[in-house]
Amino acid sequence: MIQHLLDGILVGSILSMGAIGLTMVMHMLRFANFSHAELLSIGAYAALVFDGLFSAILPALATSIGPLSLTWALFLSIFIAMGLTGLSAVLIDMLVFKRIRENGHELSMVFASFGMALIVRNLISLGFGLKTRLYTEDIVFAVRLSDDPLILVKPDQVFVLICALFFMAVLHFVLSRTTFGYTLRAVAENPTLAQVTGIRLSTVIVITWIIGGALAAAAGVFYGLNNQINPVIGRDLVLPIFAATIVGGIGSIYGAVLGGFIVGIAANMALVILPSGYSPAVPFLIILAVLLVRPNGLFGEERT
Amino acid sequence: MIGVISYLIFFVTVASILSIAVLGLNLQWGNTGLFNGGVAAFIGAGAYGLVILGGTAQPDHLGGYGLFYPLALLGGMIVAGILAWLVGILTMRLRHDYLAIATFGVAVAFENFMRNSDKISGGAKGIRGFERPFEAFIGDPFYFSIGFFIFAMTMLVLVYIFLEKLIRSPFGRLLRAIREDETAAQSLGKNPGSIRLKAFVAGSMIMGLAGGLYATFYAFISPQDILPTLTFQIWAMLIVGGAGNNKGAIAGAFLIWGVWTLSGWGLSRFAPLEAQLYAGTIQYILIGVIIVGMLLWRPQGLFPEKLVVSQTGDRAQS
Amino acid sequence: MLDIVLKTENIVAGYVKGLPILHNISVSLPRASISVIIGPNGAGKSTLIKAIAGIVPVSSGNIFCGNKCITGMRPDQMGGVGIAYVPQTDNIFRTLTIGQNLDLVLRHAGVEAVERRQVLFEQFPPLSDKRNEKAGALSGGQRQMLAVAMALAVKPEIIMMDEPSAGLSPKAAGEVLQLVRDLADGGASILLVEQNVNQALQFADHCYILAEGQHQIDGKANDLINDPVIGQIYIGGKRMGAA
Incomplete structure (x- = not known):
């Protein structure tokens, strides 16, 4: 029970980071982006590449940090992956979404996002192979927090949670304390008025993709660190991340954070009563429950 | 030859079976502007x-x-319809x-x-051993197989005629009106929500029919x-064919199914052995590229909808 | 000779391509005065100022700000030529606090920002009291006040407002219109859309009447107050022939 709760919190922090970017884009550009979860894959694989590169160039970096399995090389790679994934998101927007948007086919963007998801996911399969990869082959033993009930926590998991909370805290600071953050919130609330107050929409859209992509990349690396890396990370996480945005209310960044934790915890707690094979369906049940009880989510506003 | x-x-x-699903x-x-991200679920429900x-x-x-075959087929369609109704409502x-998200979730x-x-x-192993009518x-x-081929073609023609009649009926015009301008339709005293729900359920039942035929054909579902x-x-079939046009939808289905089987055959025949494992991967990239490419360069499809009776109307807000 | 700060020359504009709402509209706005656009519902009044503000695309004709042609400029570039626009509804960011709304519009003011924010708070004491509250919680009159304050923050020469008194109590409406008058007396040039004809004619300097997307008549506000023609436009929606 408590073990499930702890695991849920951890998964939740990863989902939250994925959901933040998704909710911003969905709100600003008015489409459900089914390719967002592929950004997690891009991030996870980008970190894998640079981890290998750094370790090869500077073997000193290939040593683990303290009790973690994480090496300095991978730690550095996280930030590079965040940057590269942000740029990939901007590139995809420029090549595909922006052009469809400008042609005035708003609804087609959902189709296009599915198409992009297929392309990205399968290109990754082609480039890196279908088999599962790991950042490290070393086995890191979990720390026993208690024997009865048995509660195990890996040092990596603590690191992931702390990092995720740190990124969210930074984002919170930016949104609540800086005029740059107000700009993002203003565009999210009312793009036309934002333009009237002198905000250039296209710039903010680019920045949103970068932030969303960077957070997704971090989420992807953390997911890979906790589980494993494979080309279907995006396919497996797209529904839980959507569930997180719907729970929180589309457009609400804080809702996405809370929604991520709720979905993560609920999906893990559900394993107490359900066989584990059913866990991919749990996010859908959560979506249904939210649509029944509170269609606009916890923090969402009614809109058409 | 044989x-x-x-x-x-x-x-x-x-x-033909896939065409029926594309028509749904x-x-x-195409006709109502409803996004369905879970076509597979409705086909599956029928199957x-x-x-x-x-x-x-x-x-x-x-x-x-062991229900009488037509009843079982109808039953599958009803299962698909109930599923659609639940999501739609x-x-x-x-x-x-x-x-889009909910239907994807259903799938x-x-x-x-x-x-x-x-x-x-x-x-995971599915249900085998379905006794196909008249097979014995x-x-x-x-x-x-010739008999079933005629049966599938007949079903396709029936669905096509049904849909052509439907979209020319007052109900069909209403669907287009809602797709073009929901507020205007609403001001005519129509309830767009319930009309869209009907269209969604009907479309999903047609997919259910396709699923039923699919399962009959293979005598197996998993x-x-x-x-x-x-x-x-x-x-991809609908986008290539051109949303809104039933003939285009069928043409798109045949075209993409052709591309799919041809690419599968080509890869298995000519690709190096180590690439064989990735044949599916390459095919999915192809499908993705077709979807995105069409949306970018030919969003109206290869066979676009002919009658566009959309009066955009005056949207002055003064 | 009047000093014209803003003028449109035969502009045609509309939301959808091929469906213009405005037909050959020419208006000009003299410095330090209030010009008001009136007309029946659906006349295209709001569309006209949205077209000037760059929100509604202009398909032909030109817009000049002083001597500079600003046709086709994006809405976010308008501040750069000294034009501010206050929409009729949704003219503040409800999820930001009042202080954050002002900080947002003052974000490029650099070191001056603090000082200018203070000046605005002194000018609008009710906003100062609620500076840490969400703007969505403000009353209608206070929202309008905040919207005007946000427009003023960038020190515009020209302010366009879309029915600033709509939906307000008579008292709040009077205050807002008085504020507009004060701004004009202080040197700002103001283009206003108004629904309330009598009120508009009483405090404006110049008046344009629009119906069916066309310019019908214009003149000094004082001259138009008793003109029977206005009644006809409102009651019958008649066209007045050549403008």
């Missing part, structure tokens, strides 16, 4: 519905009621992306449920047949 004919019959039969999607997306209702008794799981009044959950609930669906009577598999990628294939 091999070529058998293959052609196989090809056209499957293409066209009613939802599993048919096999469970009309199949012979199986030892370990639900079904085997929750999402019809919300923004379109909720419907994931449906596939997951069928894979895990051994008692109901036979789990006809005996020769070749003649049976979760492997209803993966979310099936949804993308059906979409």
Whole structure:
């Protein structure tokens, strides 16, 4: 029970980071982006590449940090992956979404996002192979927090949670304390008025993709660190991340954070009563429950 | 020679079944503007519905009621319709992306449920041994395949005629009106939510019919047949054909099914051995590129909708 | 000779291509004065100022700000030529606090920002009291006040307002219109859309009447107050022939 709760919190922090970017884009550009979860894959694989590169160039970096399995090389790679994934998101927007948007086919963007998801996911399969990869082959033993009930926590998991909370805290600071953050919130609330107050929409859209992509990349690396890396990370996480945005209310960044934790915890707690094979369906049940009880989510506003 | 004919019959039969599903999607997306991200689930509902209702008794799981075939087929359609109604009622009044997410979720959950609930669906190994009507009577598999080919074509023609009549009826005009301008339709005293729900359920039942035919054809259904990628294939067919146009939808289905089988054959024949493992991967990239490419360069499809009676109206806000 | 700060020359504009709402509209706005656009519902009044503000695309004709042609400029570039626009509804960011709304518009003011914020708070004491509250919680009159304050923050020469008194109590409406008058007396040039004809004619300097997307008549506000023609436009929606 408590073990499930702890695991849920951890998964939740990863989902939250994925959901933040998704909710911003969905709100600003008015489409459900089914390719967002592929950004997690891009991030996870980008970190894998640079981890290998750094370790090869500077073997000193290939040593683990303290009790973690994480090496300095991978730690550095996280930030590079965040940057590269942000740029990939901007590139995809420029090549595909922006052009469809400008042609005035708003609804087609959902189709296009599915198409992009297929392309990205399968290109990754082609480039890196279908088999599962790991950042490290070393086995890191979990720390026993208690024997009865048995509660195990890996040092990596603590690191992931702390990092995720740190990124969210930074984002919170930016949104609540800086005029740059107000700009993002203003565009999210009312793009036309934002333009009237002198905000250039296209710039903010680019920045949103970068932030969303960077957070997704971090989420992807953390997911890979906790589980494993494979080309279907995006396919497996797209529904839980959507569930997180719907729970929180589309457009609400804080809702996405809370929604991520709720979905993560609920999906893990559900394993107490359900066989584990059913866990991919749990996010859908959560979506249904939210649509029944509170269609606009916890923090969402009614809109058409 | 007989091999070529058998293959052609196989090809056209499957293409006809897929065409029916594309027609169902066209009613939802092309005529009503409803996004369905879970086509695979509705096809699956029809397929599993048919096999469970009309199949012979199986030892370990639900079904085997041996229902009269047309009733079983209808039963599968009704299962698909109920599923669509449940999703639709929750999402019809919300923004379109909720419907996209919810339907996508249905497909994931449906596939997951069928894979895990051994008692109901036979789990991952699916349900085998569906007794196809007249198969024993006809005996020769070749003649049976010709018979089934005629049956599938007939069903396709019937669905096509039904939809053509439907979109020319007052109800069909209403669907277009809602797609073009929801507020205007609303001001005419129509309830767009309930009309869209009807279109969504009807489209999904047509997909259910396609699923039933699919399961009949293969005499077998498993979760492997209803993966979310099936949804993308059906979409690619509609997008290539041109949303809104039923003839285009059928042409798109044949074209994409052709591209799919041809690329599969080409890869297995000419690709180096180590690439064989990635044949599916390459095919999915192809489908993705077709979807995105069409949307970028030819969003109206290869065979665009002919009558566009959309009066955009004066949207002055003074 | 009047000093014209803003003028449109025969502009045609509309939301959808091929469906213009405005037909050959020419208006000009003299410095330090209030010009008001009136007309029946659906006349295209709001569309006209949205077209000037760059929100509604202009398909032909030109817009000049002083001597500079600003046709086709994006809405976010308008501040750069000294034009501010206050929409009729949704003219503040409800999820930001009042202080954050002002900080947002002052984000490029650099070191001056603090000082200018203070000046605005002194000018609008009710906003100062609620500076840490969400703007969505403000009353209608206070929202309008905040919207005007946000427009003023960038020190515009020209302010366009879309029915600033709509939906307000008579008292709040009077205050807002008085504020507009004060701004004009202080040297700002103001283009206003108004629904309330009598009120508009009483405090404006110049008046344009629009109906069916066309310019019908214009003149000094004082001259138009008793003109029977206005009644006809409102009651019958008649066209007045050549403008």
